Amino acid sequence: MGLVTPGELLTLAAQSCVDAAKLLHDVRVDVSPKGTFDQVSTADLEVEAFLRAALVSGAPGSAVVGEELGSSSAPLTWYVDPIDGTRNFVRGIPLSCISVAAAVEGTLVAGCVLDPFRDELFTAAVGVPFRVRSSGLSIPPGTSPRPLVLTDIPLPGSPHQGEMELLNDLLDVADVRRVYSTALSLAWVATGRADAAANIGIHPWDVAAGAVLVREAGGEFREIGSNGFVAGRGEIVGWLAQRMEGIVS
Structure with missing residues (x-):
């Protein structure tokens, strides 16, 4: 498969998310129902198709478990949510993200979440510390008597x-x-x-x-x-x- 370390898997996942987010600037957002209380948009489908191609091309022989386009299995498996928070996304509410994780032999080893509205990328992997890359306003988290x-x-x-x-x-x-x-x-x-x-x-x-x-x-x-x-x-x-x-x- 070529990529062997969690850090290498994270690099591929993160770059794939960043590239996929560019599609959202031009995609036409049409919405269809998916069950009684859920829905799917054309953006979900296009982003997942892009991520599948990018991840499998970058790690030949890997498999993808995705929300919209089905699942397969392999020693290296990607978990893909093209737009988590579709109901927010299609209304223009900036509470949604692109999410990709890598699992090796069933163990999660790398993950990234990209918030395309705030341009924030959250990344971490086994042996790679959690990191946030943000180009927007950043306020250090405070504390409160109530969680x-x-x-x-x-x-x-x-x-x-x-x-x-x-x-x-x-x-x-x-x-x-x-x-x-x-x-x-x-x-x-x-x-x-x-x-x-x-x-x-x-x-x-x-x-x-x-x-x-x-x-x-x-x-x-x-x-x-x-x-x-x-x-x-x-x-x-x-x-x-x-x-x-x-x-x-």
């Missing part, structure tokens, strides 16, 4: 019972923001802008890159049940994990 938590719980149409009660209890102990872009939320946790992120109903491409970022930045990423997670730092992570374990099977 800041990013979550989309409860999602519309969720089959899980107890999510509204969890949100109500969370509001008593934390400041809460609903971002509707899981990968971007995890990138913000990694950089210290939020103390924790938690969601239910996620897919591997939603969290793969963000999990690498959080772990390499010194935080923890916990899978909860079959489709939930909690990530971050501090006591709020354990509090959320305990509460969510009673909701997600």
Whole structure:
């Protein structure tokens, strides 16, 4: 496959994200429904097709697990979310990102998240420290007596019972923001802008890159049940994990 180190995989992933973001300046955004509560745009499809070609060309023999265009497997697998936060993106709300992660023999080793609206690139890999490249306004993360938590719980149409009660209890102990872009939320946790992120109903491409970022930045990423997670730092992570374990099977 040519690329053998996490750092080399990260370089390819990051450059592919940067190049893919250029498509968003010219792409025509048409939207189609994808299930009752979800949608897909032409931008999602074009960006994922570009990323697949760039990643497999850069690492021959690798496979891609993507949100829109299907999945395959190989010793080196890429997890691709072309636009995480499509519902924000198609309305022009700047809360979405491009997300790519690399896994070798099933272990995540590199991840990058690119926010095309703020031109921020979040990167990390095993042996490569977490880094943020930003050309916009940068405010050092502050502290607060209450932890800041990013979550989309409860999602519309969720089959899980107890999510509204969890949100109500969370509001008593934390400041809460609903971002509707899981990968971007995890990138913000990694950089210290939020103390924790938690969601239910996620897919591997939603969290793969963000999990690498959080772990390499010194935080923890916990899978909860079959489709939930909690990530971050501090006591709020354990509090959320305990509460969510009673909701997600």
